[in-house]
Structures are given as structure tokens and as C-alpha cells.
Amino acid sequence: MIPGRFDYYRPSSAQEAVALLAKLGEDARPLAGGHSLIPVMKTRLAAPEHLIDLGGIADLRGVKVEGDTVVIGAMTTQHDLLTSKVIAEHLPIIPETSALIADPQIRYLGTLGGNVANGDPGNDMPALMMCLDATFTVLGAGGERTIKAREFYLGTYYTALETGEIVTSIRIKAMSKATGYAYEKLKRKVGDYATAAAAVVLSVSGGKCTSAAIGLTNVAETPLLAEDAAAALVGSSLDKVAIDKAVAAAEAITNPAHDARGTPQYRTKMAGVMLRRAIARAMTRAHG
Amino acid sequence: MNDMTPTREERAEKLQGMGCRRKRVEDIRFTQGKGQYVDDIKLPGMLFGDFVRSPYAHARIKHIDKSKALAMKGVIAVLTAEDLKPVKLDWMPTLAGDVQMVLADGKVLFQNQEVAFVIAEDRYIASDACELVEVExxxxEVLVDPFKALAPNAPELREDLRGKTEGAHGKRIHHNHIFNWQVGDKAATDAAISNGEVTIKEMISYHRTHPCPLETCQALASMDKIKGELTLWGTFQAPHVVRTVASLLSGIPEAKIHVIAPDIGGGFGNKVGVYPGYVCAIVGSIVLGKPVKWVEDRMENLTATSFARDYHMTTEISATKEGKVTGLKVHILADHGAFDACADPSKWPAGFANIVTGSYDFPVAHLEVDGVYTNKAPGGVAYRCSFRVTEAAYCIERAMDILAQKLGMDPADLRMKNFIQPQQFPYQSALGWEYDSGDYPTALKKGMETINYRALREEQKAKQEAFKRGETREIMGIGVSFFTEIVGAGPSRNCDILGVGMFDSAEIRVHPTGSIIARMGTKSQGQAHETTYAQIIATELGIEADKIMIEEGNTDTAPYGLGTYGSRSTPVAGAATAMAARKIRAKAQMIAAHLLEVSDYDVEWDIDRFRVKGLPEKFKTMTEIAWAAYNNVPEGMEPGLEAVNYYDPPNMTYPFGAYICVMDIDVDTGVAKTRRFYALDDCGTRINPMVIEGQVHGGCTEGFAIAMGQEIRYDEMGNCVTGSLMDFFLPTAVETPHWETDFTVTPSPHHPIGAKGVGESPNVGSVPAFSNAVNDAFAFLNAGHIQMPHDAWRTWEVAERLGLHD
Structure with a gap:
């Protein structure tokens, strides 16, 4: 539990950070809250020679509204998300999710950017970002570009980020007040990854579901956007038949690992149970 | 006498003696982060050791190349088994009469076994250099399943034992066999079972788990080559035994070895044994003449030092149709891992597993235990329990529930019907123990009434009907556990560690001003000895507890004792404390009589003083007597006021308790919620009710963890898959149920103050209560016996098997 030797840098701007990453190459890693990277360094599963701490870059932290879009700095912490009035008003599913991540001490340090950029399917925010159709702004030595969350996750710890790029902000369209939402997570204890979790946002009009999006956490190599499951809900009256169909469609795309949280079969079924419960709760919140 | 004169009650209260909810004095430093642990000790020139460990569970070592590591700046030495051979420390004896490799000698037998010990100038260099040691x-072939250990074609693990048909505990029948141990009347038991009107037979497993104390195992060895003295600081539950073993192994005279156990951050049995890290730190310091520290990390702790349990207990009970038990037969397959390093009294290869008849009046019983080797870490420690008592209590408490179900009886009623009755004590059990005292029916009745047991059963029945009608997806379980422990090892006629009898000791010295220092052979790891021993002395000697300092853990100053584990501190050292105090009081009586100018027989004890019989205003307080002990003693008497007692207990003590768990299980997720948990403990005389409640809270929390998912699990390649706290279930306050504590008091008749010990009861008693609750919830669906641990996914699988998700 003792990491190997590394050099530590604390740049004060995102430009400076990506310049350092470009200069130091493959052996450098950006450090956000550190709750994923530092444990793997301590077990020596990762041994970066250079750590670029993004914690000193003030521009990367904070929440603002641009038109109908909420822009969240990558270094905004889970605690910031839990206490932000803007987030509570426009994206209330985010604090509902943040509250289920780890414990207060970790939430003071853990960041949204770190959570989404790490590529760990056990993290809660990636599936939620896919569900909300978020867009990540990334910066590299070659300049800035945007990547849709739904196109970001390619494999376990494997994302669309190029070497030397960092996520600088996350842009999400504000939810309408009439939107129903819920994040349901099954975990063994505080601080544990999800056995399975489901994020649901849906709209209802005239008794029919008019739109729906579903994200699933920790039940495959990547976070999942359950498109067929969502499609099964749209146009329905969110009756048992439609929900059964959605659950079956969600279970069909999972491929969880066998670990201390359970067997693949169990975790698949729990994805279904969490989805069922999230839909039920989202329905009670949806207006229209 | 005037209005300001304190009353007798006020004088007694001021002492903060036995029965007082005295606040823990050690918490003043612990809550401020001022405890002194091994890793807080820093010596000039101190070096650090770290282990190269095996990634394989079973492999031959072809070659070790340490040249690259030795070439690294800051690396002082790299030890392998070859380096330890000249000093004959490549293997070491275990407490169970086996031998264990200190560093891998030719092969490795479990994953993360110690292969080489790197000593460097700092901890970081040591870790870096471990990666440079090349091992081929x-x-x-790996053996993980204990049920396959004795197959004819099972791989041979212990080549060092080849041809040895006799082990420390008799015949070995196979190359992976360690011992066979039997107690009881086999023929009579077989007859009872075959004639039983009703019988049950079930294989009840208690899975492998780990004590996982917050502070891991650590040691700091410092050899002074000029004086020829070795000082060893370490996380030792039994420091005196460590000193004796260190002397026997090293040849250094015992007087020149100073073993110091400073503050310890939890032990739970994990810190009883001697580990390769201790030995390597000592060897390193002896060879280099510099202090060498070894600090285990969390993953090393979970995977290499001291698992607990791993008992697989095939259990048969026979009974009459009316539910009176007639016989008990248990066969245990005990998985000991790669070496038999169980921390049991030397003559007891399966500890006190023969307490398996529990709280019930079995006319006949037979217990047979076979120990086997597998490619897993060694250990088999008593994780917050007396030796193998938790396994035995789980076995009988689960089995009684299975029998109740077969008989169609309520599990509480079945227990009530078969209890050993109060008038039967002292009770001779069918497996050889003499239970000292108990009143089981009163305790269970109190528990059932407090929790309103009959109403809960009614509610359960209604819920079952509602579940069958599809109105709820929750089922309700009520788990009853009535345990009898056997603690306070033990009488030296049948209990020893490596030949040293399991007495314990106390030395009390009263200073001229009436303050006291007392030292014991035990060692607190969080049990609040500094608080509670002082309370015993306060009551016995009439000196305020706040003026009494308790010191443990330094073998230079403390009298020899066997340490703290198996709930033995109060039953053994607590008795020694009372007996030493009584020697002092006897002398004080003579001094008092001398000062009061009356005969010894004309004074009587009164809370904090001796007074003249019939003249209560004529008295000498203990403070006055203490002063006189140093300047005005009767002619011919030695001055001073101190005493030592080595207490060899006449018997064990037998604490007991009634635990009831009420649980609701969501069959769709398998998640179990504990609605209520009631724990009634009878530990005899209660020294500090607050400390007792704290012990019960802690032990129940561990029991909850174990029953509901805490395990050390291996894959088929022998990789430990629960080697970090991400996977090994350690509950937080959020998951932990609320505990309702209660008590009855049945003093031990043979203990000077009637106390029995309580530290381990809650772990012993709570595990079956939780497991029985889960089993009870599914019983109306005829689920059969459900093995622990009851994590959500396994519970869900039971529901799936029963078709509850269709």
C-alpha cells in the first residue's frame, strides 16, 4: 500500500496542465479528487511518474447557467453539487446521485470531472451523464473539442479522451420542471460501488410517456445507455406491460462481472429491479 | 461526626468501584489521537522491512535473484529462507504443535506467503526494492476445497511432513491430514441417534473470515549488541509469551529480552500468534545491530495473518416426538490452511469446540474433528471468541432451529424444553465440561417478554399470509439464539501455551500517599483494562479508582501472564487482582489494629477504612493506613504495602445469553433489514455496565458483519478475492443495526468477585441470531438450511431457487 516514486505538479491553469501533460507524455497522469487513482497507485496497479494535480485550477471549479444549459466545471466536487442551488433547481437528479456516492469526506474531494473521465463503470456519474445526454468539453495540447457522454465510454478505463487531454467542463441541458427523474442504487454499504444502479428521466403528457432516457451503472464493461428499454416506455402509459418490456430490454444488454457484490445473474436482475424502482419513483415526480 | 461527614453511600460512590458506569480513562488519549502505537515509535537509525510475497497459492520456487534489489540505493539487506537457515529460523514452531515457514523454503503454499524480506533505509525504498527481487x-496444482483435501489424488502440500504418520495430536491418515480429535461416547451417541424418534442431519458451515482490527500487525526490534539485549515493541495480545518464544528461538536469555506491547488498536485474536514479520524484524536487527520496523498493510493483514473459522460441521440430533433431545453427534472438517497455526491451548487442537452441546441437557454426545491442510493462509484464530466456541455455538444454535422446524415446534419453546435447569449446576456436560452456574429459563423468558415474542410470531404469521396473497414482497424472520460460552482459560491442569500454564497475574503496590500502581499479565487492545481493573481494586481496597494506575504490556515491569484473548482477562487476571488486593487488605487490617491499639480481630472493614467493631467513629482510612505502612507498622512486620498474585483458576467460567433478532427481507433484492436486535447477557458480576454495553455493541457489530457477508473467499486458483476493504465487508455505522442490551446476573461461584467475562459473548451469540433470522424468514417456504454468509445476493438466490421471482 505504498506507491512508487512520482513527481508532483500543481499548475494554476488548464492550459498549463495540458502543456505539462504534452511535455511529460505517457508517464504523466492528471489528478482530480484522487479517490480512484491514488488507491491503484498504492497497490501499484498504476505507477505514473508524474502527477498533475488539477486542484489548483480555479477556473475548473463551479457551476453556471448559459441559456438553457448548465455548465459544470470538471473540478466541481460532489459536495459542491450537493449544495449548489443551480443544480438543485435545474438538474435535481445530480444531487440525488451524488448523495449515494461514498461518504461526506470523500465527497469533499471527489469531483464530477474525475468521476466521468476515469472510465470506471462502477462510478455513478457516467451512466447519469449518458442518461442526461451531457457533453464533455475537453482540452489538449491541440486545442479544445467536445465529446458527447454517450460516445465517450469505450471500455473499462478506456474512453474517447486522447493522451494528454483533460475534461474541463460538463454541459447539460437543464431539466424541465415537469420531468420525472430518479437514481436508484443498490449497494452493500456506504462507500461501496453499486451492485447495480439505474438512472431514469422521463416526461409524461396526457397520460402517455413522451420521452425517456435510462442509464445503468456497473453492470457492464462501460456505463450503459439503455435505449431499447427507454423506447419501450415512450408512447406507453407506463403500465406494467411497458415497464416489464423496458426491464427485459435493460437486462438484455448487461454483462456484469462476478465479484463480492454477487453473480452476473444477480447483478443483471438487480439492474432490472433498480430500473423498475427508478421508473416508479420518476413517474410520481413527472407532471403533465 | 457532623452534617458534612459523608454517608456510607457517598463514600462508596466516591470510589467509582465495581458496578459504576465509570468513563473509560484510556479514552482521554484515544479520542485526542494521543495513543502510542507501535508505528508511533521512531528510533534513531531505524530501518524498515517489507515482504516480497507469492502471487501463487501453490508453487515451487526455482530461483530467487536479489541482486537488483541489493544494488538499489538505500537497500541494506534482502533475507530469504537460505539466509535464515544458519540461525535455524527458516521455520518456526506454531502454537498448535506444527511448524511454519518464516520465509518460503523451496515452495509456497498460499497466496501472499512471505518469500523474501527486504530491509531498507525507509519504507518507500523497501517497497520499491520488493519489486526488484526476481522470483522464478x-x-x-492448487487445493482450495477442504472437502477434497483427503482425496487419494489430492496434491501433497506439506512435503516437509512426508512420511510422518504422527502429528502433534496423534495419527495422520493422509498427506493433507493434520489431526483427528474425538470427545464423548461414540457408541452411546450412535445408538441414541439410530433410536431417535425424530432426527436431523445437516452440514452447517461457518465460513472463513478475518478479525480485521483497525491497526494491523506490526513490530519494531532493536538489538543492542553491546549489552546483548533485545527490545521488541509489537502488537502483542500476549507479550510475555512472545518474550518466552523469542528467547527459546534466539537463545538470548529471557531477562535480556524486553517485550513491550504499547497501545493496541484492536486484536480480536489477530495479534495472539507469532508472524514471520516479527521474526524477520528480530533477525534483521540482530544481524544489522540497528532497529528494524515491520508494519503490515491492510491487504497483507487480510490475506496473510490469521483467518478465523472455516469449520464445516456435519451435525446430527436425535429427539423424542415431544422434542426432548436425546443425542448430539458432530463431525467437523476444519480447514487450517497451509500450516496449523491455530491459537489454541496446546492440548486442544480444536479449541473448546466440545462446548457444542451448548445450553442443552444432552444425555450423550460425540464430537469428532479432522483438521486438513489447504492452499490458504494459516491461522484459525479465535476471532473475538474463546477457542472455537463461536463455531460450536453457531453449530448447536442452528441445529436446534432445524430440529424445531422438523418437530413443528417454536424454536424458543424447544430451547426452553431442553435447557440445563438452574438446579443442575454445577453441570457435567456430555462432552466433559463442568458448567459453573446459570439460569437459562429466566434469561430467555426475560428476553421473550421484553421483545414481545409471541406478538412478533403472530405478526410473522400474518405477513406470511400476506406474502402468499401477493400483497407484500417482504418476509419476516425471528432469530433466537441462546448461547453458553466457555471462557477464562484456564486451569493449568488442562490449559497451557507451549507448556506455560494459563494462569494470570496481578501485582499491586500502594504508595505512601495512598495512590496505587497495579500491573497485570494481560494486555488490553481496547477492552478498557485501565478503567475496570482499577474499579476492582477500588472496591477491594477502598481507594478511589482515579488514584489507581493500571499498567500492562511491559514484560520488564508486569508480572508474567498469558495475555488477553478468549475473554480471559476478567476471569483470570481480574481474579488475581482481587486476590492480590485481599492480601493487601489483610496486612492493612493488622496495621489499622496497631494504629487503633486494638487486636486484629476487633477491627472490621467498612468501604474505605477499618473501624473498631461497635465504635464506628474510631477508624483508620486506607489512605492513613498506606502512610503508616511506610513509617509505623507493628513490630516484626515488613514495611510497605504491596502484593502479587498468580491466579490459577479452578475452572472456566460459563457466560451465557439470550439474543433475539427481528429481520425483514426484501425477496426481490435479497436485502435484509434488521428491525430489532435484543441482546441479554449474563456475565456474572458486572464491573462496569457501560464498558459491558460497549463490548456488546462491538461484538454484535462484528457478528452482524460475519453473518451478513464478511468472508475471506478464494477462487479456484487460490487467489484471495476479498483482500481489501472494497470487497471484505466491514460495516459502517450506517449499516449497523441498533442494539438493545439487557442482562441478568448469575455470579460465578468459583471466581473471587463472581465475574465471568463478556468481551466475546456478543460475537458468539449474535451470529446464530442473525443466521437463524434469515433461515426463519424462509422456513415457511421449506427452504432447508441456508448457509452463511447471508449477503444480499446469496439470499436472493434462495428466493430465486424457491421460485419467488416467477
């Missing part, structure tokens, strides 16, 4: 392995 040849993988061998």
Missing part, C-alpha cells in the same frame, strides 16, 4: 516460480 513453477506453479503446482
Amino acid at each position: 516460480y513453477e506453479a503446482l
Whole structure:
């Protein structure tokens, strides 16, 4: 539990950070809250020679509204998300999710950017970002570009980020007040990854579901956007038949690992149970 | 006398003696982060050791190349088994009469076994250099399943034992066999079972788990080559035994070895044994003449030092149709891992597992235990329990529930019907123990009434009907556990560690001003000895507890004792404390009589003083007597006021308790919620009710963890898959149920103050209560016996098997 030797840098701007990453190459890693990277360094599963701490870059932290879009700095912490009035008003599913991540001490340090950029399917925010159709702004030595969350996750710890790029902000369209939402997570204890979790946002009009999006956490190599499951809900009256169909469609795309949280079969079924419960709760919140 | 004169009650209260909810004095430093642990000790020139460990569970070592590590700046030495051979420390004896490799000698037998010890100038260099030690392995067939250990074609693990048909505990029948141990009347038991009107037979497993104390195992060895003295600081539950073993192994005279156990951050049995890290730190310091520290990390702790349990207990009970038990037969397959390093009294290869008849009046019983080797870490420690008592209590408490179900009886009623009755004590059990005292029916009745047991059963029945009608997806379980422990090892006629009898000791010295220092042979790891021993002395000697300092853990100053584990501190050292105090009081009586100018027989004890019989205003307080002990003693008497007692207990003590768990299970997720948990403990005389409640809270929390998912699990390649706290279930306050504590008091008749010990009861009693609750919830669906641990996914699988998700 003792990491190997590394050099530590604390740049004060995102430009400076990506310049350092470009200069130091493959052996450098950006450090956000550190709750994923530092444990793997301590077990020596990762041994970066250079750590670029993004914690000193003030521009990367904070929440603002641009038109109908909420822009969240990558270094905004889970605690910031839990206490932000803007987030509570426009994206209330985010604090509902943040509250289920780890414990207060970790939430003071853990960041949204770190959570989404790490590529760990056990993290809660990636599936939620896919569900909300978020867009990540990334910066590299070659300049800035945007990547849709739904196109970001390619494999376990494997994302669309190029070497030397960092996520600088996350842009999400504000939810309408009439939107129903819920994040349901099954975990063994505080601080544990999800056995399975489901994020649901849906709209209802005239008794029919008019739109729906579903994200699933920790039940495959990547976070999942359950498109067929969502499609099964749209146009329905969110009756048992439609929900059964959605659950079956969600279970069909999972491929969880066998670990201390359970067997693949169990975790698949729990994805279904969490989805069922999230839909039920989202329905009670949806207006229209 | 005037209005300001304190009353007798006020004088007694001021002492903060036995029965007082005295606040823990050690918490003043612990809550401020001022405890002194091994890793807080820093010596000039101190070096650090770290282990190269095996990635394989079973492999031959073809070659070790340490040249690259030795070439690294800051690396002082790299030890392998070859380096330890000249000093004959490549293997070491275990407490169970086996031998264990200190560093891998030719092969490795479990994953994360110690292969080489790197000593460097700092901890970081030591860790870096471990990666540079090149070890060439040849993988061998791995044996993980204890049920396959004795198959004819099972791989041979212990080549060092080849041809040895006798082990420390008798015949070995197979190359992976360690011992066979039997107690009881086999023929009579077989007859009872075959004639039983009703019988049950079930294989009840208690899975492998780990004590996982917050502070891991650590040691700091410092050899002074000029004086020829070795000082060893370490996380030792039994420091005196460590000193004796260190002397026997090293040849250094015992007087020149100073073993110091400073503050310890939890032990739970994990810190009883001697580990390769201790030995390597000592050897390193002896060879280099510099202090060498070894600090285990969390993953090393979970995977290499001291698992607990791993008992697989095939259990048969026979009974009459009316539910009176007639016989008990248990066969245990005990998985000991790669070496038999169980921390049991030397003559007891399966500890006190023969307490398996529990709280019930079995006319006949037979217990047979076979120990086997597998490619897993050694250990088999008593994780917050007396030796193998938790396994035995789980076995009988689960089995009684299975029998109740077969008989169609309520599990509480079945227990009530078969209890050993109060008038039967002292009770001779069918497996050889003499239970000292108990009143089981009163305790269970109190528990059932407090929790309103009959109403809960009614509610359960209604819920079952509602579940069958599809109105709820929750089922309700009520788990009853009535345990009898056997603690306070033990009488030296049948209990020893490596030949040293399991007495314990106390030395009390009263200073001229009436303050006291007392030292014991035990060692607190969080049990609040500094608080509670002082309370015993306060009551016995009439000196305020706040003026009494308790010191443990330094073998230079403390009298020899066997340490703290198996709930033995109060039953053994607590008795020694009372007896030493009584020697002092006897002398004080003579001094008092001398000062009061009356005969010894004309004074009587009164809370904090001796007074003249019939003249209560004529008295000498203990403070006055203490002063006189140093300047005005009767002619011919030695001055001073101190005493030592080595207490060899006449018997064990037998604490007991009634635990009831009420649980609701969501069959769709398998998640179990504990609605209520009631714990009634009878530990005899209660020294500090607050400390007792704290012990019960802690032990129940561990029991909850174990029953509901805490395990050490291996894959088929022998990789430990629960080697970090991400996977090994350690509950937080959020998951932990609320505990309702209660008590009855049945003093031990043979203990000077009637106390029995309580530290381990809650772990012993709570595990079956939780497991029985889960089993009870599914019983109306005829689920059969459900093995622990009851994590959500396994519970869900039971529901799935029963078709509850269709």
C-alpha cells in the first residue's frame, strides 16, 4: 500500500496542465479528487511518474447557467453539487446521485470531472451523464473539442479522451420542471460501488410517456445507455406491460462481472429491479 | 461526626468501584489521537522491512535473484529462507504443535506467503526494492476445497511432513491430514441417534473470515549488541509469551529480552500468534545491530495473518416426538490452511469446540474433528471468541432451529424444553465440561417478554399470509439464539501455551500517599483494562479508582501472564487482582489494629477504612493506613504495602445469553433489514455496565458483519478475492443495526468477585441470531438450511431457487 516514486505538479491553469501533460507524455497522469487513482497507485496497479494535480485550477471549479444549459466545471466536487442551488433547481437528479456516492469526506474531494473521465463503470456519474445526454468539453495540447457522454465510454478505463487531454467542463441541458427523474442504487454499504444502479428521466403528457432516457451503472464493461428499454416506455402509459418490456430490454444488454457484490445473474436482475424502482419513483415526480 | 461527614453511600460512590458506569480513562488519549502505537515509535537509525510475497497459492520456487534489489540505493539487506537457515529460523514452531515457514523454503503454499524480506533505509525504498527481487516460480496444482483435501489424488502440500504418520495430536491418515480429535461416547451417541424418534442431519458451515482490527500487525526490534539485549515493541495480545518464544528461538536469555506491547488498536485474536514479520524484524536487527520496523498493510493483514473459522460441521440430533433431545453427534472438517497455526491451548487442537452441546441437557454426545491442510493462509484464530466456541455455538444454535422446524415446534419453546435447569449446576456436560452456574429459563423468558415474542410470531404469521396473497414482497424472520460460552482459560491442569500454564497475574503496590500502581499479565487492545481493573481494586481496597494506575504490556515491569484473548482477562487476571488486593487488605487490617491499639480481630472493614467493631467513629482510612505502612507498622512486620498474585483458576467460567433478532427481507433484492436486535447477557458480576454495553455493541457489530457477508473467499486458483476493504465487508455505522442490551446476573461461584467475562459473548451469540433470522424468514417456504454468509445476493438466490421471482 505504498506507491512508487512520482513527481508532483500543481499548475494554476488548464492550459498549463495540458502543456505539462504534452511535455511529460505517457508517464504523466492528471489528478482530480484522487479517490480512484491514488488507491491503484498504492497497490501499484498504476505507477505514473508524474502527477498533475488539477486542484489548483480555479477556473475548473463551479457551476453556471448559459441559456438553457448548465455548465459544470470538471473540478466541481460532489459536495459542491450537493449544495449548489443551480443544480438543485435545474438538474435535481445530480444531487440525488451524488448523495449515494461514498461518504461526506470523500465527497469533499471527489469531483464530477474525475468521476466521468476515469472510465470506471462502477462510478455513478457516467451512466447519469449518458442518461442526461451531457457533453464533455475537453482540452489538449491541440486545442479544445467536445465529446458527447454517450460516445465517450469505450471500455473499462478506456474512453474517447486522447493522451494528454483533460475534461474541463460538463454541459447539460437543464431539466424541465415537469420531468420525472430518479437514481436508484443498490449497494452493500456506504462507500461501496453499486451492485447495480439505474438512472431514469422521463416526461409524461396526457397520460402517455413522451420521452425517456435510462442509464445503468456497473453492470457492464462501460456505463450503459439503455435505449431499447427507454423506447419501450415512450408512447406507453407506463403500465406494467411497458415497464416489464423496458426491464427485459435493460437486462438484455448487461454483462456484469462476478465479484463480492454477487453473480452476473444477480447483478443483471438487480439492474432490472433498480430500473423498475427508478421508473416508479420518476413517474410520481413527472407532471403533465 | 457532623452534617458534612459523608454517608456510607457517598463514600462508596466516591470510589467509582465495581458496578459504576465509570468513563473509560484510556479514552482521554484515544479520542485526542494521543495513543502510542507501535508505528508511533521512531528510533534513531531505524530501518524498515517489507515482504516480497507469492502471487501463487501453490508453487515451487526455482530461483530467487536479489541482486537488483541489493544494488538499489538505500537497500541494506534482502533475507530469504537460505539466509535464515544458519540461525535455524527458516521455520518456526506454531502454537498448535506444527511448524511454519518464516520465509518460503523451496515452495509456497498460499497466496501472499512471505518469500523474501527486504530491509531498507525507509519504507518507500523497501517497497520499491520488493519489486526488484526476481522470483522464478513453477506453479503446482492448487487445493482450495477442504472437502477434497483427503482425496487419494489430492496434491501433497506439506512435503516437509512426508512420511510422518504422527502429528502433534496423534495419527495422520493422509498427506493433507493434520489431526483427528474425538470427545464423548461414540457408541452411546450412535445408538441414541439410530433410536431417535425424530432426527436431523445437516452440514452447517461457518465460513472463513478475518478479525480485521483497525491497526494491523506490526513490530519494531532493536538489538543492542553491546549489552546483548533485545527490545521488541509489537502488537502483542500476549507479550510475555512472545518474550518466552523469542528467547527459546534466539537463545538470548529471557531477562535480556524486553517485550513491550504499547497501545493496541484492536486484536480480536489477530495479534495472539507469532508472524514471520516479527521474526524477520528480530533477525534483521540482530544481524544489522540497528532497529528494524515491520508494519503490515491492510491487504497483507487480510490475506496473510490469521483467518478465523472455516469449520464445516456435519451435525446430527436425535429427539423424542415431544422434542426432548436425546443425542448430539458432530463431525467437523476444519480447514487450517497451509500450516496449523491455530491459537489454541496446546492440548486442544480444536479449541473448546466440545462446548457444542451448548445450553442443552444432552444425555450423550460425540464430537469428532479432522483438521486438513489447504492452499490458504494459516491461522484459525479465535476471532473475538474463546477457542472455537463461536463455531460450536453457531453449530448447536442452528441445529436446534432445524430440529424445531422438523418437530413443528417454536424454536424458543424447544430451547426452553431442553435447557440445563438452574438446579443442575454445577453441570457435567456430555462432552466433559463442568458448567459453573446459570439460569437459562429466566434469561430467555426475560428476553421473550421484553421483545414481545409471541406478538412478533403472530405478526410473522400474518405477513406470511400476506406474502402468499401477493400483497407484500417482504418476509419476516425471528432469530433466537441462546448461547453458553466457555471462557477464562484456564486451569493449568488442562490449559497451557507451549507448556506455560494459563494462569494470570496481578501485582499491586500502594504508595505512601495512598495512590496505587497495579500491573497485570494481560494486555488490553481496547477492552478498557485501565478503567475496570482499577474499579476492582477500588472496591477491594477502598481507594478511589482515579488514584489507581493500571499498567500492562511491559514484560520488564508486569508480572508474567498469558495475555488477553478468549475473554480471559476478567476471569483470570481480574481474579488475581482481587486476590492480590485481599492480601493487601489483610496486612492493612493488622496495621489499622496497631494504629487503633486494638487486636486484629476487633477491627472490621467498612468501604474505605477499618473501624473498631461497635465504635464506628474510631477508624483508620486506607489512605492513613498506606502512610503508616511506610513509617509505623507493628513490630516484626515488613514495611510497605504491596502484593502479587498468580491466579490459577479452578475452572472456566460459563457466560451465557439470550439474543433475539427481528429481520425483514426484501425477496426481490435479497436485502435484509434488521428491525430489532435484543441482546441479554449474563456475565456474572458486572464491573462496569457501560464498558459491558460497549463490548456488546462491538461484538454484535462484528457478528452482524460475519453473518451478513464478511468472508475471506478464494477462487479456484487460490487467489484471495476479498483482500481489501472494497470487497471484505466491514460495516459502517450506517449499516449497523441498533442494539438493545439487557442482562441478568448469575455470579460465578468459583471466581473471587463472581465475574465471568463478556468481551466475546456478543460475537458468539449474535451470529446464530442473525443466521437463524434469515433461515426463519424462509422456513415457511421449506427452504432447508441456508448457509452463511447471508449477503444480499446469496439470499436472493434462495428466493430465486424457491421460485419467488416467477
